[in-house]
Amino acid sequence: MFPSLAALRDAARDLPPPDEIAAAAVAEHQAQLTKPPGSLGRLEDLVAWLARWQGQRVGAAPRLDRIDVLVFAGNHGVTAQGVSAYPAAVTAQMVANFSAGGAAINQLSRTAGAGLRVIPLALDRPTRDFTGAPAMEEREFLEAVGCGFDAVVPEIDLLCVGEMGIGNTTAAAALAAALFGGGGARWAGRGTGVDDAGLARKRAVIDAALTRHARLLGDPLALAAALGGRELAAILGATLAARHRRIPVLLDGFVSTAAAAPLARLSADGLAHALAAHVSAEAAHRTLLDELHLAPLLDMGMRLGEASGAALAVPLLRAALACHTGMATFAQAGVANKEA
Amino acid sequence: MFPSLAALRDAARDLPPPDEIAAAAVAEHQAQLTKPPGSLGRLEDLVAWLARWQGQRVGAAPRLDRIDVLVFAGNHGVTAQGVSAYPAAVTAQMVANFSAGGAAINQLSRTAGAGLRVIPLALDRPTRDFTGAPAMEEREFLEAVGCGFDAVVPEIDLLCVGEMGIGNTTAAAALAAALFGGGGARWAGRGTGVDDAGLARKRAVIDAALTRHARLLGDPLALAAALGGRELAAILGATLAARHRRIPVLLDGFVSTAAAAPLARLSADGLAHALAAHVSAEAAHRTLLDELHLAPLLDMGMRLGEASGAALAVPLLRAALACHTGMATFAQAGVANKEA
Numbered sequence: 001m002f003p004s005l006a007a008l009r010d011a012a013r014d015l016p017p018p019d020e021i022a023a024a025a026v027a028e029h030q031a032q033l034t035k036p037p038g039s040l041g042r043l044e045d046l047v048a049w050l051a052r053w054q055g056q057r058v059g060a061a062p063r064l065d066r067i068d069v070l071v072f073a074g075n076h077g078v079t080a081q082g083v084s085a086y087p088a089a090v091t092a093q094m095v096a097n098f099s100a101g102g103a104a105i106n107q108l109s110r111t112a113g114a115g116l117r118v119i120p121l122a123l124d125r126p127t128r129d130f131t132g133a134p135a136m137e138e139r140e141f142l143e144a145v146g147c148g149f150d151a152v153v154p155e156i157d158l159l160c161v162g163e164m165g166i167g168n169t170t171a172a173a174a175l176a177a178a179l180f181g182g183g184g185a186r187w188a189g190r191g192t193g194v195d196d197a198g199l200a201r202k203r204a205v206i207d208a209a210l211t212r213h214a215r216l217l218g219d220p221l222a223l224a225a226a227l228g229g230r231e232l233a234a235i236l237g238a239t240l241a242a243r244h245r246r247i248p249v250l251l252d253g254f255v256s257t258a259a260a261a262p263l264a265r266l267s268a269d270g271l272a273h274a275l276a277a278h279v280s281a282e283a284a285h286r287t288l289l290d291e292l293h294l295a296p297l298l299d300m301g302m303r304l305g306e307a308s309g310a311a312l313a314v315p316l317l318r319a320a321l322a323c324h325t326g327m328a329t330f331a332q333a334g335v336a337n338k339e340a
Numbered sequence: 341m342f343p344s345l346a347a348l349r350d351a352a353r354d355l356p357p358p359d360e361i362a363a364a365a366v367a368e369h370q371a372q373l374t375k376p377p378g379s380l381g382r383l384e385d386l387v388a389w390l391a392r393w394q395g396q397r398v399g400a401a402p403r404l405d406r407i408d409v410l411v412f413a414g415n416h417g418v419t420a421q422g423v424s425a426y427p428a429a430v431t432a433q434m435v436a437n438f439s440a441g442g443a444a445i446n447q448l449s450r451t452a453g454a455g456l457r458v459i460p461l462a463l464d465r466p467t468r469d470f471t472g473a474p475a476m477e478e479r480e481f482l483e484a485v486g487c488g489f490d491a492v493v494p495e496i497d498l499l500c501v502g503e504m505g506i507g508n509t510t511a512a513a514a515l516a517a518a519l520f521g522g523g524g525a526r527w528a529g530r531g532t533g534v535d536d537a538g539l540a541r542k543r544a545v546i547d548a549a550l551t552r553h554a555r556l557l558g559d560p561l562a563l564a565a566a567l568g569g570r571e572l573a574a575i576l577g578a579t580l581a582a583r584h585r586r587i588p589v590l591l592d593g594f595v596s597t598a599a600a601a602p603l604a605r606l607s608a609d610g611l612a613h614a615l616a617a618h619v620s621a622e623a624a625h626r627t628l629l630d631e632l633h634l635a636p637l638l639d640m641g642m643r644l645g646e647a648s649g650a651a652l653a654v655p656l657l658r659a660a661l662a663c664h665t666g667m668a669t670f671a672q673a674g675v676a677n678k679e680a
Binding site for chain 1: 373374375376377378379380381382383425426427429430433434436437440441442443444446447448450451452532533621637638639640641642643644648651652655656658659662663666667668672673674675676
């Protein structure tokens with residue numbers, strides 16, 4: 001566990017660089033495969049991205065043998081402000097549903113050939129309502145970050161991160177607003193389905209939180225502690241751990257992206273090892289992806305969380321890798337190349 | 341086989357309607373699953389679409405047990421005009437590569453859990469250069485349509501259609517132009533990678549073809565015979581057969597979509613059972629999808645053909661169906677619903 005915000009900040013700034021030699025080897029191999037150059041579009045980029053961040057040995061292809069989907073769950077004091085369409089008890093109920101195999105992410109993880117682990121974080125101790133106080137003390141925040149960091153085992157080839165937490169789109173919106181500017185009007189959305197009055201409350205709550213915690217602006221980690229939640233902190237920790245362990249990351253929706261965003265504020269390439277698996281129906285997600293210069297792989301109008309969008313994108317990576325490793329070269333297949 | 345264009349036209353106008361009862365049953369079940377209503381976005385629509393066109397028995401979920409990928413290959417006399425970056429011999433070489441398992445579509449079909457069948461159509465007899473004569477006689481065209489029609493076996497749950505044919509983006513562009521208006525400037529693109537001079541030749545070839553066959557405008561099937569190719573005709577036949585056999589269809593890229601487009605011209609809902617699996621990097625594909633009111637599932641910058649985009653989208657359908665059939669209901673899981 002990180003002993004202090006300063007230690008965490010150091011870990012978020014001292015990052016391993018990409019392996020451009022591995023990425024170039026992928027590109028060189030792709031150029032020999034029986035297809036016009038670049039004709040597999042982003043599938044080609046995805047394989048290079050895997051190589052760049054896995055840092056393969058020369059001659060070895062990237063791997064997708066073991067994929068973990070980590071879903072972190074937390075509860076939020078800000079639900080007292082009426083910002084969600086669902087009661088806070090649903091967080092624990094959905095964690096039980098994950099355990100029983102009945103949620104969307106159970107089906108999507110299985111379809112993706114990925115292992116699913118759900119990690120509830122002190123659900124009986126919601127964070128404080130951040131309109132009145134910091135959501136977490138520094139120690140609570142660092143514990144949650146550490147929990148996420150330690151959940152990433154070095155053996156995996158790809159990490160998908162997601163979350164469950166009634167009220168957490170409000171926390172994500174407040175954090176995004178504090179990190180990137182603009183108030184509740186820019187960042188609040190309907191989440192899992194609040195009505196007009198609920199949306200107006202979300203906006204007001206975000207604006208109130210920005211005013212209360214204005215002195216923290218410019219300190220991404222302090223903002224994550226004051227405005228985020230335990231599951232957001234854990235996603236930050238897991239995403240950081242993946243970078244240090246050479247594991248590429250698929251981010252899920254708005255909440256997951258906002259959770260990881262402080263890493264991009266602490267280091268310009270802090271999320272270079274992460275891809276946006278999709279853009280969700282929550283309008284603020286696209287705004288946030290634009291701020292982070294992340295181009296989503298999928299746009300399916302989803303707004304569920306749970307890592308559902310991340311898991312859905314895994315087969316795209318598998319398909320990309322299957323082409324890379326399985327296709328014949330022009331020479332092997334006796335196919336005339338463009339220059340022939 | 342269809343004995344005449346008139347018989348084919350009749351078959352393309354006398355189409356089975358959607359099964360809205362099956363689609364409504366899917367929507368009713370989705371509403372009970374442990375997720376906010378609509379939060380799986382297009383995944384929910386996809387399951388309803390499968391039900392609508394498979395026409396399931398009441399109480400039975402849609403199926404994706406057997407999926408066929410059909411790739412039709414043809415050669416084109418218009419290649420004499422220098423419209424492709426590759427020699428025409430590559431069509432047959434790539435068919436051999438498909439047989440040997442070395443092409444992208446082999447890997448993508450396997451990843452999708454789909455069966456792949458490649459059907460070469462008289463590769464030793466290219467169609468005529470359509471700047472000087474109709475590409476096909478009526479009999480040749482109907483033969484190719486019939487070949488595609490007969491390739492669709494009734495047992496399958498989903499059909500993916502694709503093509504291989506050096507020069508066929510020029511044929512597709514000429515057909516799209518004749519069906520939807522605009523000339524070479526609107527519809528010609530770089531295909532598998534022609535240079536500026538090649539692109540200028542494509543535009544001129546399309547404009548010349550439109551002038552020569554102007555008397556056919558308004559007759560979609562006659563245009564498909566005059567400007568298309570055997571693999572395009574076969575895709576039209578396969579897409580029509582799927583409709584009559586209650587099999588939903590995933591269209592691939594620009595060429596496949598243009599090949600099926602006459603069905604939408606012959607009947608307003610002629611492609612209602614088909615989805616655009618992706619939008620390709622060929623700019624004319626998006627133009628054509630807009631004309632057909634088709635919203636692509638994926639946008640990965642691909643421009644390969646071979647049904648590659650269609651096969652890549654199959655896991656999205658599998659994921660959607662897995663959620664539909666595997667998720668618990670609110671009642672089963674003891675999760676509080678929104679109204680609770």
